[in-house]
Every structure is written in structure tokens, then in C-alpha cells.
Amino acid sequence: MSVSSVLIVGGGITGSVLALALAQRGVRADLAEITPQWRGTGHGITVQGNLLAALGKVGVLDEVLRRGVPFNLLRMRQADGTLIAELPTPRTGGDRLPATLGALRSDIQEVLCDRVYAAGVRVSLGLSVRAIATGEGQAHVEFTDGSTGRYDLVVGADGIRSTVRAMLGITTAPRPSGMSIWRVVADRPAEMDCAELYYGGPRYKAGYSPISADKCYAYILDTDGRLGDFGDQPAWQLMYERSDGYGGTWGKVRDTIGPDSNVSHTRIEWLLVDDPWYRGRAIVIGDAAHACPPLIAQGAAMCAEDAVVLAELVTTDLPVRQALRAFMARRLPRVELVVRNSMQLVRWEMGLEPHTDADVAETMSSTLGFLAAAEA
Template identity: 60%
Template sequence: MPVHKVLVVGGGITGSVLSLALAQRGAEVDLVEISPQWFGVGHGITLQGNALKALRSVGVLDRVLHRAVPFDHMRLRHADGGLITDLPTPRTGGADLPATAGALRSDLQDALCDAVHAHGVRVRLGLTVAGLDQWPGHVDVTFTDGTSGRYDLVAGADGINSAMRELIGITARPSPVGMSIFRVVGERPAEMDCAEVYYGGPRYKAGYSPISADRCYAYLLDENLDTSLIGPRAPLELLRERGAGYRGSWGKIIASLPEDTAVDHRWIETVLIDGPWHRGRTVVVGDAAHACPPLIAQGAAMCLEDAVLLAELATGSDPLERALEHFMSRRLPRVRMVLRNSLQLAEWEIHPGTPGADPARIMSETLQSLTAAA
């Protein structure tokens, strides 16, 4: 029997798309989000074609693309801004979709929030799961506000530091990759028409992507700095100091940032449950099951593919146990490949000059392989 009543834990991009896809297929969905507020926050996001395909499947793509910036190529530059090469990007979502789109995370999340409400998902904020009891035909859930519920399926989409993962006895934990990232949103220069990456400077690399008509998302990949700097309000002066030596449009963007600019700084971490992501009738998906460094910009796409496929299989004709096995057989090899190649790129960034290093080949082969259906 297909599932009818589902609990989704986590209201980010993965949980929102999963809730929406389930509701559209006739499931009764509760979505719980630990934050007391539910709206789009954060910096920019790169959505490659397979991510756009997932958004189209749940009916929000047109709204996202109304404000996002689509493009079909990227440029590699020297640290001084000189052009290395202009590369076409494979259309991983199919020939009828852009290869890539840059968007504000807030625009994407706002579109998903509105669609989730419009499709009758019951959204509860400021709470999460305190405990659960698995039974052959259902899961009994106790929430942190003392209420409870019974569900056919519980899906944890609560991010890389997932509490649901630990709650169901999966021992995988995030580990640092060995690099950190500064992120900012700034004014989009008139000449910016695609993502660009700067190599050969004082840090691992710098780059940016257009995310709206007048805004861009810029970043700097650096070594792991002191943990006291981690958070959404790192010093702008530190970013400028660490990024000194990158010129061209990147240098102009950073120099023009207002002094009150929010600078997000994080250590990049990774996690992979290299085995079943489910225990009984509970499953974890998205970054809770797999999170990779942003070297191929496939993190969001992998999460969205999880959500769409899980909704399709869980509401299909197969028993849930078989549906989850089928889900794993389709998702784990694809996610494992993306994570492996992303970590290889990170390793080459951290140790430049490694014999045999060929980032362009790895990126091209990865994206080309993702043109196959998820």
C-alpha cells in the first residue's frame, strides 16, 4: 500500500520540495520546522539544470526563473581578471531548460513556502521531533511541544547536522573538508552575464554568479580559519584582506560592498551515509544523508532530486519497504559519484600542482553523466 500520511522534518529547500511533491500526489503532509519563522534567508544559490527540472516538476520553476538569471556557460579567469577560457555547461536538466540559473536563496524559499501552503500542507513552526516509535505499519511521533502524531512515513530533511539521522541510529557524522568559504551578496556589475571563477590567487579560488537583475553572489574559498569567525556576520575587512590579489570584476564587487554587508563564513563539511538512508518507516534525505563541497555546484540539485523521487516512489503502488529500496538503488550511486568527484576537486584545490590533476575534466565528466535521468 502506498503511504498516505507523511511527516517531513525540516522546512528548507529539500523538505519544502518533498512536502510539495507529496501533497501534489495526494498525500496528507505535516511539515515541522524548528525555527519559529519560516521564510527565505541567506545568500545566493546556483541551480543547475537537474535542479531546475525538479523545480519544474513541482510547479515553481516559472516563479523562480522570473527573478533568477539563467546562463549556459561559465568563464575561468586568472587572479588579475585575465580570461583563461569560456566553457559551455552541460544541460543536466534537458535541452529545454537552461544549463544553470543563479538565484537568491530567499526568492527560491519564498516561492516554495507559498506553494507548500497553497497545496494544503500543515506547517508547524518552532518545534521538531523529540522521539519516535517504529511499528510495522506506522510510526508514532512525539514532538518537542508535547503533541504527537501517527504517520505512514517520516522523512528527515533537517540538514547536514541532522538530529533525525542520529535519532534513527545512523552514525554518519559531518567532517571538515579542509577549506572554508566566505559568501556575500553584492551589486551585479553590468558586464556579468554568467558565473566566473578566478584561479591562481592567494587563496584556493574566488568567484561569483549573477542571481537577479541587480544582485550577484560572490565567494572566496580559503583555508579553515579560526572557528570564532564562523557565522553570518564575519568581518567584511577580513574578507577584503583575505581576497586581496583578486582583481577584475571580483575585486570591484568586494570593494563596493557597504560596510554593513552580511558576510557569511563557514567551514566546508561533508557527510555521506554510504548505505541505506532509512530505518523502518523513517528516512533521511538531502544534506541529512549527503552533503558535498560546492566545487561542482550540485548540492542543491542532489537534494531536490531526492525529494522528487522519494515522493514519486513512496506514493506509488509498491510497499514502502520496496519503494525505499528502489529509492536507494537509484540515489546512492549518483550521489556517491558527485560527492567523490567534489572531494577530488577539493583535494586538488588544497594541494595545487598535484600530478595528474585535471579539474576541468572531472567537472565536465560529472555534469555530463548527470544528464541521464535521476
């Protein structure tokens, strides 16, 4: 094998999937997670089939499916709820898997955390890296607690604000997309059976997905800004006010938003690091190398695919440098398509370029169709 010991910096979906994939192949994987309590965020996530396929490869698919709601359709509606189109979602994970799953991100992370511990991965919480020195032989790491270690490979899976990326001398930085997003976990109306998108309202777009028998994840894509830029009211009240004008099922969800609602607001940024993502025996993957607005719901899928493919290639007989070069050849074209097309949708929805509803539907469908047909 190219490597027998790997340090993973970051314990989100990317790092967790990588840890499991490496452990399956007999690699000693250490995982350093900066937060003292290891858990995912509580908002919802729309999971495409190719993420489900990646989760299947590391043995957690069945448990994740039990915690979410599968569906195979996407409906597009006017702001008042009038139906525009109903589109079958391409099965990016193959015909045996649901096209899409609505779930809580925290539920997926909980499943991954449990399996990572069970796989014997050494997990260190409240710890990150301070310095990396990488050469032809091994990478030398200094940790934030003053300890050190040597590894055959160091992987930065530490998100869009990656410290590992900066340590490798990669200067690409996140950029504003021009949008922000309001998210809420709310009661699920009885008629909600799949993901739906609402266009033509007071904001750029509204949408939702069912995530359990009685809960849903709903969101509004809004103008860019930090939470305080929208006013000094609580987040739930700001989301309630800014979603005024959406009817149909979204209007029913809005009526339930109140002081006890789980509401979050986040600026949407994007990132695409030019080839290569590695320096010597250290590499960044997932959101540390590429991040896209959630308009095609492929961000987490691209991250999990990175992890599975990297584990596959660094456990072949290829030398490390060749394995990382092969990884880039497989991953960059696929990731670049998702990021570029996601940003195209952003420009259309912000009114920066002319478009039709057919342009939006075709771009979403063709992107997912490509991902379904091409090798991850």
C-alpha cells in the first residue's frame, strides 16, 4: 500500500468517511477534531444518491436511511404554490438507491461518529495541527497541544476555513456567492412527500425537504449578509418576516416558525482550489478544497466521494505522489462541474444573467445526470 498511517484533520462528513474507508483497508487512521464535543449541526440536509452510495461503501447506509426520508421527485412551484414542473431526480447513486434523502445533518454525523469509534480510529477532540513539514518520506506534524507525530499522509478535511490549506501554502480563499440562507427544522405538513422549490417570491428562492415522519427542513435563499445586517430581532423572527409572501405548503411551514424554532442563518460562500490540492505528503479534500452553494444539493456528496476515492487510491501499490495525482485526475473535473454549475444557478437566481425556468431545470438535471453516468 502507498500509506499505512494517515492523520485526518477534521471530523465532519469528509473526515469521518475517510477514517472509515481507511480503517476498512487496514490503514492506521488518527483523527483530530478541533471541537471538544463531536457532533454535527442540527439543520437539515438534502442528500443525493451519490452520497448514499459513498455511505454504503463505508458501511453506514442502512442506519442513515432509517433516520431519513427517501424520495425520487423534485417539484418546482411559483411563490403562491402553483406547480411549475415535476421532475424525476436522476439516481446519482445507481438504480438500487433512492435518488434523494431528506435528513438531519446531525443524525448523519452521529451515525458516522459511532462507527468511527467502533472501527478503532484514534480520535482526539479539542485538537488540531499547528505546523506540517512534508517531505518525500513522511509528514511531520506538530499539534496544538505541543505533541508531535509522523504520518505517511496528512489530510486536511477541516472545512471551508481550513487551516491545513494555509499551512500547505495554498492561497485560494472562500469568496461570497452573493447569497445567504435561512434554515429551520419545523413540523412536516401531511402533504409534503418530496423536495420542492418555490420561485418568483420576495427572496431568491424557498424550498423544503421532509426529514422524518413528522419533521421537515425548510430554507430561504436571501441576499448576502451577516445575521445582524438583517436587524436586531431574534433569528426566528427575521426568518418569519423575510419568508412572508410564500404560500402553498411553504406558507404552512412559515406559520409554525416561532420562538422555539430551530432557525439558523449562514452566509453562502464558494471555493475551488486549482489543481493540485496536495503538497508533498499532505492534501486538502472536501470543503477545504471545494465548496459550492447548495443549489444542486451536491456539497456533502462531493466531500464523501473525495474521501472514498482517496482511500481507494492511497491503498494501491502506486507511490504516494502518483496516487495523489490520480486522485486529482478523477476528482477535479467532477467537482469543478458541480461548483461552476452551482454558481451559474446563483447568477441566474440573483438576476445577474437572463434565464428561463427551463434553463434552471436543465442545468440541475444535466449536472445530476452527468454525476450518475460518470465515475466518481
